[in-house]
Amino acid sequence: MNIDIINSILISYPYLLGLVSFGIGAFLMPYVIQMAQKKELIVKPNRRTAHEGGVPNIGGINIFSSFILAFLLFLPTEVVFQHQVILVGMYFILLVGFFDDMIEISPVKKLCGEIIAGVLLIVVADVRLTSLYGFFGFWEIPVWISYIMSFLAYLLIINGLNLVDGVDGLASGLGILICTFFGLYFDFFRGEYYLSMMSFALAGALLIFFIYNVFGDKSKIFMGDSGSLVLGYIVYLFIVRFCDMNVPVAHDPEEFVYVMQAAPVVAMCVLAIPLIDTIRVMIMRIIKKRSPFVADKNHVHHQLLSIGLKHKEVTFILLFINVFFISMGLLFRNFKAENALAIIIVCAIALVIFLKKIVDRFKKD
Numbered sequence: 001m002n003i004d005i006i007n008s009i010l011i012s013y014p015y016l017l018g019l020v021s022f023g024i025g026a027f028l029m030p031y032v033i034q035m036a037q038k039k040e041l042i043v044k045p046n047r048r049t050a051h052e053g054g055v056p057n058i059g060g061i062n063i064f065s066s067f068i069l070a071f072l073l074f075l076p077t078e079v080v081f082q083h084q085v086i087l088v089g090m091y092f093i094l095l096v097g098f099f100d101d102m103i104e105i106s107p108v109k110k111l112c113g114e115i116i117a118g119v120l121l122i123v124v125a126d127v128r129l130t131s132l133y134g135f136f137g138f139w140e141i142p143v144w145i146s147y148i149m150s151f152l153a154y155l156l157i158i159n160g161l162n163l164v165d166g167v168d169g170l171a172s173g174l175g176i177l178i179c180t181f182f183g184l185y186f187d188f189f190r191g192e193y194y195l196s197m198m199s200f201a202l203a204g205a206l207l208i209f210f211i212y213n214v215f216g217d218k219s220k221i222f223m224g225d226s227g228s229l230v231l232g233y234i235v236y237l238f239i240v241r242f243c244d245m246n247v248p249v250a251h252d253p254e255e256f257v258y259v260m261q262a263a264p265v266v267a268m269c270v271l272a273i274p275l276i277d278t279i280r281v282m283i284m285r286i287i288k289k290r291s292p293f294v295a296d297k298n299h300v301h302h303q304l305l306s307i308g309l310k311h312k313e314v315t316f317i318l319l320f321i322n323v324f325f326i327s328m329g330l331l332f333r334n335f336k337a338e339n340a341l342a343i344i345i346v347c348a349i350a351l352v353i354f355l356k357k358i359v360d361r362f363k364k365d
Helices: 005-012 016-038 059-074 077-082 085-105 107-124 142-163 168-191 193-215 222-247 255-258 263-270 270-289 300-306 311-331 337-364
Strands: none
Touching: 005 016, 005 142, 005 193, 016 059, 016 077, 059 085, 059 193, 059 222, 077 085, 077 300, 085 107, 085 222, 107 142, 107 222, 142 168, 142 270, 168 193, 168 222, 168 263, 168 270, 193 222, 193 311, 222 263, 255 263, 263 270, 263 311, 263 337, 270 300, 270 311, 270 337, 300 311, 300 337, 311 337
């Protein structure tokens, strides 16, 4: 079959690229696991983990390889060229995560690596937040504020997804939810077929990993920082594109039909569990006069594990909560941004209090 015909089919049905990346990942995964076991690229139980025995932790290599091969093989050459700086940054953040998985680099060095990849994405490729999107009536912002906002959002997203990767299937499950949401939005509401294809390609790569990670026994594998950082990197790209697409265009009234007035709040809801958990943990560490960057077992998944829930139960509970917040975001998508944000913050605080009461009660019993 001619490659042009395949491209035209994938443009019409972008989710098919998810099947392609899933197939590539299914083919590569046994070899990745075999290599990890042979070279002892494994993680043993420690103060940061909640598993038993040595498990390969280079699942990010399989996720990246499946995604990038599907991307390079089936997206038109001009689209690949448009994204070449982004792909270089993605490869760099993969290396940062891989080195952290292998030798556990210091938080400062890891942060420097994340910033370098961020420079490629935000400054060189110009993937940045360019507006306040109507918060308190403000839209346009100076370039220097745009860069500050973009780097803060970028670091929060990649580290938020990195920090929730502490229980089987949670980070990859959230990634599948996020990519599916954006894939459907880019395709059905905006006609941005190539962004939709990227979303589904990543979802397919994550799905095969999710199966091995959650349901694997002897074939279990972890995502590692190499996977969670790459996931956060691409999710940041989707978030920025999503927000920019939802700035009303005055000269095109028909386009306003598809604009979500509270788009940044919807984006926050899509990332609800990573954002809520990261902000909560950081605040708790500061209150206890500890460094906000020192790892501990105070994350929501650790707390739920501590009351006797199993990995699968914790994962599906948190995925359900994230779906609930996505639904809330869509419900309030055309509220004023500040009003929608206030409602979501109240819901987030209520969730944190509720979960704390549940955990405290079970620990007392």
